[in-house]
Amino acid sequence: MERSSQGCSPQGKLEKTDILREFQTSFFSMSRLVSFPWTTLERELERSKSSNMILEVLKMTCLHPLCRRFPPSFRFRKSFLTELIRRQEAAGCEPLDELYDALAEVVGAEDTSECYKSYLLPSGEAVSLLENVALISDGTTGLVTWEAALYLAEWALDRQETFSGRTVLELGSGAGLTGVAICRSCHPSRYVFSDCHPNVLQRLKDNVRLNGLVERTTPRVSVEELDWTEAAEERLEQIGADVVIAADVVYDPDVAASLVTLLSNILCRSSPQVFVCSTIRNPETYGGFKKQLGDAGIDHHVLTAPVTHVFPYSRTSTIEMIQLRTRPP
Numbered sequence: 528m529e530r531s532s533q534g535c536s537p538q539g540k541l542e543k544t545d546i547l548r549e550f551q552t553s554f555f556s557m558s559r560l561v562s563f564p565w566t567t568l569e570r571e572l573e574r575s576k577s578s579n580m581i582l583e584v585l586k587m588t589c590l591h592p593l594c595r596r597f598p599p600s601f602r603f604r605k606s607f608l609t610e611l612i613r614r615q616e617a618a619g620c621e622p623l624d625e626l627y628d629a630l631a632e633v634v635g636a637e638d639t640s641e642c643y644k645s646y647l648l649p650s651g652e653a654v655s656l657l658e659n660v661a662l663i664s665d666g667t668t669g670l671v672t673w674e675a676a677l678y679l680a681e682w683a684l685d686r687q688e689t690f691s692g693r694t695v696l697e698l699g700s701g702a703g704l705t706g707v708a709i710c711r712s713c714h715p716s717r718y719v720f721s722d723c724h725p726n727v728l729q730r731l732k733d734n735v736r737l738n739g740l741v742e743r744t745t746p747r748v749s750v751e752e753l754d755w756t757e758a759a760e761e762r763l764e765q766i767g768a769d770v771v772i773a774a775d776v777v778y779d780p781d782v783a784a785s786l787v788t789l790l791s792n793i794l795c796r797s798s799p800q801v802f803v804c805s806t807i808r809n810p811e812t813y814g815g816f817k818k819q820l821g822d823a824g825i826d827h828h829v830l831t832a833p834v835t836h837v838f839p840y841s842r843t844s845t846i847e848m849i850q851l852r853t854r855p856p
């Protein structure tokens with residue numbers, strides 16, 4: 528289904544620049560093709576009987592310099608261009624050489640297991656990440672960006688003061704979207720990405736470097752191995768986080784207990800603000816996690832709230848954001 532129109536004119540019509548921007552954000556994050564604003568494009572093509580708008584869409588997507596540097600997968604680009612051609616033909620517009628040239632570039636290419644996804648920030652800057660095409664690969668879920676990471680990043684962008692000037696520790700960072708977005712936009716003084724899987728840690732390091740965070744002096748950024756199943760008390764103390772965040776880390780009942788123990792250690796040490804953002808796929812697993820929190824003397828407060836839509840993703844999943852606090856004696 529096409530996404531609802533953001534950035535409407537007073538008459539309620541999507542402005543041309545908004546349509547182009549919507550195509551661009553959806554293209555670079557490799558959103559599902561059905562979510563692109565095709566109907567609006569088709570209307571414009573039928574009205575103008577010209578391919579100009581298609582050319583503008585191409586310039587914002589396949590012909591954009593970002594696509595040269597951080598290209599989405601061949602298969603995705605091929606499907607996108609095929610759909611553009613279909614819409615153009617349906618509207619009876621003149622054929623566009625640039626469209627067929629772009630398709631020729633990708634049509635014979637063999638697809639790879641990795642591709643780039645770029646998530647555009649309100650500033651116009653892109654967070655570009657190398658991600659795997661498959662949701663689960665190399666025995667981990669950490670090589671792709673999940674919806675809870677996107678929601679948590681949007682939540683942070685709306686509350687920059689929570690992160691500004693502070694040391695932030697992220698648990699289970701995965702591909703790194705939330706952290707890179709916070710480092711770019713929320714001015715933390717230090718940001719510690721962490722995970723446990725060796726391939727995820729390597730990918731995190733690569734993605735952090737790709738986004739120019741290594742060269743910067745602020746925030747100070749590091750990528751660390753932090754396995755919830757191993758006591759890391761000394762390391763937690765050294766990090767001394769003011770804020771601890773985690774996105775989509777509650778999905779495996781087998782590791783929930785170690786995560787709760789780690790969160791309990793974190794809260795006991797220096798009482799940082801702790802936020803956990805979860806997609807609730809299995810209410811039993813999530814309920815079990817909350818029960819274990821309660822048993823460990825940790826209260827949770829639900830903070831889920833509407834956020835400014837920055838990234839294109841399906842808003843139909845149930846995402847819950849909670850803040851954790853040690854129960855007062």
Ligand SMILES: C[S@@+](CC[C@H](N)C(=O)[O-])C[C@H]1O[C@@H](n2cnc3c(N)ncnc32)[C@H](O)[C@@H]1O
Nearest residue numbers: 668669672673676699700701723754755774775
């Ligand atoms: C579903 S992914 C979420 C990744 C990222 N936060 C996101 O939302 O896109 C879960 C992440 O938790 C990490 N993880 C799972 N078990 C872990 C453990 N015991 N210690 C540290 N990280 C773990 C995985 O490696 C993976 O990166």
